[in-house]
Amino acid sequence: DVKVTQSSRYLVKRTGEKVFLECVQDMDHENMFWYRQDPGLGLRLIYFSYDVKMKEKGDIPEGYSVSREKKERFSLILESASTNQTSMYLCASSLSTGTYEQYFGPGTRLTVT
Amino acid sequence: GEDVEQSLFLSVREGDSSVINCTYTDSSSTYLYWYKQEPGAGLQLLTYIFSNMDMKQDQRLTVLLNKKDKHLSLRIADTQTGDSAIYFCAEDHNNDMRFGAGTRLTVKP
Numbered sequence: 001d002v003k004v005t006q007s008s009r010y011l012v013k014r015t016g017e018k019v020f021l022e023c024v025q026d027m028d029h030e031n032m033f034w035y036r037q038d039p040g041l042g043l044r045l046i047y048f049s050y051d052v053k054m055k056e057k058g059d060i061p062e063g064y065s066v067s068r069e070k071k072e073r074f075s076l077i078l079e080s081a082s083t084n085q086t087s088m089y090l091c092a093s094s095l096s097t098g099t100y101e102q103y104f105g106p107g108t109r110l111t112v113t
Numbered sequence: 114g115e116d117v118e119q120s121l122f123l124s125v126r127e128g129d130s131s132v133i134n135c136t137y138t139d140s141s142s143t144y145l146y147w148y149k150q151e152p153g154a155g156l157q158l159l160t161y162i163f164s165n166m167d168m169k170q171d172q173r174l175t176v177l178l179n180k181k182d183k184h185l186s187l188r189i190a191d192t193q194t195g196d197s198a199i200y201f202c203a204e205d206h207n208n209d210m211r212f213g214a215g216t217r218l219t220v221k222p
């Protein structure tokens with residue numbers, strides 16, 4: 001079974017702090033994604049990566065950066081957390097061929113106070 | 114704006130059929146998907162349909178695709194309380210995915 005794990009289920013940070021969200025997948029997938037999920041807005045893509053050291057902006061990249069130094073790990077960085085970044089963050093991975101099915105981690109609920 | 118649209122809420126009684134509808138905009142999508150998210154969990158793929166198919170059935174689930182109208186639906190027969198969740202419609206888009214806002218299905222006993 002594909003497993004996508006995220007470093008924390010719940011996180012509380014203060015405004016202005018630097019925040020790291022880590023995601024690891026164990027199926028050698030080329031593609032990895034970070035989404036945020038907000039009520040009524042569904043999933044919005046922040047960044048994705050189709051290879052090591054490669055990254056592409058999604059729909060809402062402002063205020064975020066990412067890092068992919070190893071194939072299995074994709075990190076989301078909030079350089080200076082703000083209250084409007086309070087959200088559920090979901091990581092996903094997929095192959096670059098076939099049905100493109102995305103496998104999701106359990107999510108990290110981040111609260112910025 | 115949203116590329117994939119679906120209603121936000123649906124409530125049914127246990128044993129009834131549920132139909133969740135979705136419209137999408139990218140006619141070049143190869144696959145269309147339905148994901149299920151249970152409380153406190155990530156999304157899990159429920160089923161998908163290849164774009165050259167009209168229908169796909171998998172036990173209690175039936176997916177209908179109308180390419181002309183860009184309309185996708187998910188029918189759950191004999192809905193159970195365990196089916197209560199948020200259901201997301203998604204289309205593949207250049208090796209990425211576009212998701213709808215999710216339909217929260219509530220099943221009343």
